[in-house]
Amino acid sequence: MLQDIFLSSLERIPHIFYNAIFNNVITIVEQKLMSDEFxxxxxxxxxxxxxxxxxxxxxxxxxxxxxxxxLVAWNMLGFTLFxxxxxxxxxxxxxxxxxxxxxxxxxxRRT
Numbered sequence: 001m002l003q004d005i006f007l008s009s010l011e012r013i014p015h016i017f018y019n020a021i022f023n024n025v026i027t028i029v030e031q032k033l034m035s036d037e038f039x040x041x042x043x044x045x046x047x048x049x050x051x052x053x054x055x056x057x058x059x060x061x062x063x064x065x066x067x068x069x070x071l072v073a074w075n076m077l078g079f080t081l082f083x084x085x086x087x088x089x090x091x092x093x094x095x096x097x098x099x100x101x102x103x104x105x106x107x108x109r110r111t
Contacts (some may be wrong), residue, residue, distance in 0.1 A: 056077075060070040082094045082101075089097070 082098055
């Protein structure tokens, strides 16, 4: 019955409005699918990062590094990654970018 009412109301809608409504519905569905895909990609990304951290902790254990040595190694690794990313930057600029990145990362996790 509800379907009949809906279909009969569609018959009364001029063709141009029907197309506009249909296009809006399609756009909403596409946006929802893209949103869901984005959420899924973010979840995959976070899982990859967590796996990398676990792997690093495993390496620390294998190499018998204490926490301080592990932090030094982690910092050196991070600096090396930033250095590869910003090859023209000075040591001080890379350090500043690392601090800015950390502040942004931790700031976003607090909200």
